[in-house]
Amino acid sequence: MSASLSKSRLQGLGTTIRHRCQQLLGPLALLGPAGIWLLLFLVLPTLLILDISLVPDLRPEDVGGAYGLGNYSRVFNPFDPRFDSVYLQVIWRSVYYATVSTIACLVLGFPVAYWLAIMAPRRWRNFLVVAFILPLWTSSLLRSYAWISILRPTGLLNTFITWLSDLIPGVDLPTQNWLYSSAAVFVGLTYNFLPYMVLILYASLEKLDISLLEAAADLGANPRQTFWKVTVPQTLPGIAAGCLLVFITSMGDFVVPTLLGGASSMTISRLIYNQFLGITRNWGLGSALSMILILAVSLAIALLLKYGDRDSVKEA
Amino acid sequence: MPRKRSLYLPSSSRRLGSTRRRFLQGSAAAIAGVTLSNCRQNLSNQAAPEADPAATTPEEGGASGGDSGVLHVYTWADYTSDEMVNAFTEKTGIEVIVDIYDSNETMLAKMQAGGGDAYSIIYPSDYMVQQMIELNMLTKIDKERVTGLENIFDKWQDPVYDPGNSFSTPFAWGTTGLLYNTDILTDTPTDWDYLWENSSALSKRMTLLNDVRETMGMVLKSLGYSYNSTNPAEIEEAYERLIEIKPDLASFMSFGYEDGLLSGDLAVVMAYSVDALSSIAEDDTLNYVIPESGSSVWTDTLVIPTTAPNVDAAYEWLNFNLDPAIAQLNTETLFNATPNKVAYENLSDEFKNDEKLFPPEDLLAKCEGIAPVGDAAAVFDEFWTRATSA
Known part of the structure; x- marks a missing residue:
């Protein structure tokens, strides 16, 4: 009796172990390929960049070199004899471009997302959303180049403005000269990242409980109060997610400032490019600047995970 | 009045060839x-x-x-x-x-x-x-x-x-010089100084090469120094002179200027002779000049x-x-x-x-070949970063 009992117990134990193994095997098989991919092509390269960034002024032909914080102190430490405030200026400009284009995306994107999620006819909704992300199907290089032909002094926009001025007698509309200035960078970045903002806000607004808006109206709130007290607080995680995503991507963007920014729009991504492909070939400093960008972006992603609406990001 | 020519007008289609391709490839x-x-x-x-x-x-x-x-x-x-x-x-x-x-x-x-x-x-x-x-x-x-x-x-x-x-x-x-639209410039540029003398009239209609050695070297040459100067004081002086016209520069670009030049958005660009001459062969309103104080010969x-x-x-x-x-x-x-x-x-x-x-030989004699500058490369890069960041 006791023998059969222990036998069944053993059997039970065997099944449990097998069960546990199966439980482990599933996730392992599912996560393995992606995990190896991330390890090989994200974690290891990032560690290599970190490694190179810790060798002051490393050039590609140098074999190794003494470790030190020289590259970082050159950027941040005002007491370093090699300190040059130009690097901080460049980082500041990147942050400034990213901030302005994030705000522009939010201001332009929120009404669109609101209309799509709440006011647009239901059967048209998917079609409209697809139409909105359609521009993402072309290369961002081509989209930036298209902006050159729109914004240049004899380009599409000025031709249109002149045509409009001629059409309305007595009105002389001013033409723009935005190409190769910060304005063109803002336009380019906002245009490029607006679809992301709209998608995330749409996903967030779609979940909005309409009955709450109706309840607010029934209780005497005017539309403005309803918007600020009910709609915005409920979609705040979506707003945070959209803003951070746009901020992160525009912070590291290379194409737009390079093609549209002209002579004065050095950003951190262009500076990194110059360190690797310029005359100094200072891969050490370039890697340090890359690490600074990676850390800034990681910080933003950490904030996104903590405060953002993860569901909307996933749905988008 | 500059001729209006741009991407979306068919008149420019014959030029879509090499320049556009080069721009996109570049x-x-x-x-x-x-x-x-x-x-x-x-x-x-x-x-x-x-x-x-x-x-x-x-x-x-x-x-x-x-x-x-x-x-x-x-x-x-x-x-x-x-x-x-x-x-x-x-x-x-x-x-x-x-x-x-x-x-x-x-x-x-x-x-x-x-x-x-x-x-x-x-x-x-x-x-x-x-x-x-x-x-x-x-x-x-x-x-x-x-x-x-x-x-x-x-x-x-x-x-x-x-x-x-x-x-x-x-x-x-070849050489490096100035490529310009003869419909826009009424006079003919003869030297690098032209850019400084006419910077306000040609504001945002000039570009320089996106090339540290060529562009900093050109400014050094216009100051009477060598393209290959390794003297930090001379390089700094060149930087000071470069940022004088910087507000009036459209951009630093080594390619992709031709469309702007033909449409009149740009008036004069610094260009390599090989690019300049192929542009002129496509449209004879453009002209190229090697500055008389000398340029780089490569x-x-x-x-x-x-x-x-x-x-x-x-x-x-x-x-x-x-x-x-x-x-x-x-x-x-x-x-x-x-x-x-x-x-x-x-x-x-x-x-x-x-x-x-x-x-001609007498002009070539004033031109210089670009040579490695050793450790001064860091000085060039430092001032170049400042010039493009300011």
């Missing part, structure tokens, strides 16, 4: 450069050719370039023509694959990162040849396998960048990297390009000045007397 090359893998391993591998001369054997190279019937060429945009490549394939049976780069530095970075192992022929400029020799990246040329070097002008028989042409053969030369060469997988085909390419008939074809179709004496003499008078292509 941009794509620039962006691809950012994604360069910066592996530390590759850094240390760079010392390998020094320690291990066997690395030059054909078996060593990348698999894609190892095929004896394929020659991978890494060159500037519009430095080869279909006509010339087809003639080569017909003659030798070797298939040619051409990749392009937009600056010497981009090419060097790619080669150093190990991304250029497939290439058996590269086209570095003079100062880059010198730098690559110092980095042990070039194969010494076996003179017994090369024919036709005697046809090269004496000037290039023993060039400063590569004494005795031990590692390179001269391919083409030589682009053919070299075989130590990593070349197909050295035999590389020699075939060298000899093919030393053929006077081919050198003549290159000058006639690609607008680069040939260093080949026989080819030069066979050119029609129209080409020979074109002072934009072959400047």
Whole structure:
């Protein structure tokens, strides 16, 4: 009796172990390929960049070199004899471009997302959303180049403005000269990242409980109060997610400032490019600047995970 | 009133050819450069050719370039023509694959990162040849396998960048100057000072090359200093002078200016003669001038990297390009000045007397070749970063 009992117990134990193994095997098989991919092509390269960034002024032909914080102190430490405030200026400009284009995306994107999620006819909704992300199907290089032909002094926009001025007698509309200035960078970045903002806000607004808006109206709130007290607080995680995503991507963007920014729009991504492909070939400093960008972006992603609406990001 | 010409008007369609392609290729090359893998391993591998001369054997190279019937060429945009490549394939049976780069530095970075192992022929400029020799990246040329070097002008028989042409053969030369739209500029620019004197009138309608050495060198020259100054005080003075006109510059660009120049959005750009002359050939409202105080004179060469997988085909390419008939074809179709004496003499008078292509000796005497500046490169870069950031 006791023998059969222990036998069944053993059997039970065997099944449990097998069960546990199966439980482990599933996730392992599912996560393995992606995990190896991330390890090989994200974690290891990032560690290599970190490694190179810790060798002051490393050039590609140098074999190794003494470790030190020289590259970082050159950027941040005002007491370093090699300190040059130009690097901080460049980082500041990147942050400034990213901030302005994030705000522009939010201001332009929120009404669109609101209309799509709440006011647009239901059967048209998917079609409209697809139409909105359609521009993402072309290369961002081509989209930036298209902006050159729109914004240049004899380009599409000025031709249109002149045509409009001629059409309305007595009105002389001013033409723009935005190409190769910060304005063109803002336009380019906002245009490029607006679809992301709209998608995330749409996903967030779609979940909005309409009955709450109706309840607010029934209780005497005017539309403005309803918007600020009910709609915005409920979609705040979506707003945070959209803003951070746009901020992160525009912070590291290379194409737009390079093609549209002209002579004065050095950003951190262009500076990194110059360190690797310029005359100094200072891969050490370039890697340090890359690490600074990676850390800034990681910080933003950490904030996104903590405060953002993860569901909307996933749905988008 | 400038003619209105732009992308969306059909009148410009005939120009969509080489410039647009070059612009897109250049941009794509620039962006691809950012994604360069910066592996530390590759850094240390760079010392390998020094320690291990066997690395030059054909078996060593990348698999894609190892095929004896394929020659991978890494060159500037519009430095080869279909006509010339087809003639080569017909003659030798070797298939040619051409990749392009937009600056010497981009090419060097790619080669150093190990991304250029497939290439058996590269086209570095003079100062880059010198730098690559110092980095042990070039194969010494076996003179017994090369024919036709005697046809090269004496000037290039023993060039400063590569004494005795031990590692390179001269391919083409040219200058750097000002390309402008004659419909817009009522007067003719004659010197670099023109940019400073007319900066407010031409505000946001001028561009300079996105090339540290050329642009900083030009300002140094306009101050009466050398392109190759290593004196930090002189370089700083050049920087101060550069930022005087910076608010009036549209951009620093080495390619992609032609459309703007023809539409009148740009009035005058700093350009390499080879690009300027091919633009003029497409539209004669443009003109090119070599500033009278002198400019840079550059030589682009053919070299075989130590990593070349197909050295035999590389020699075939060298000899093919030393053929006077081919050198003549290159000058006639690609607008680069040939260093080949026989080819030069066979050119029609129209080409020979074109002072934009072959400047007179007294002007050339004032021009300078760009040479490596050693540690002063850091000073150049520092002021260049400031100039482009301010």
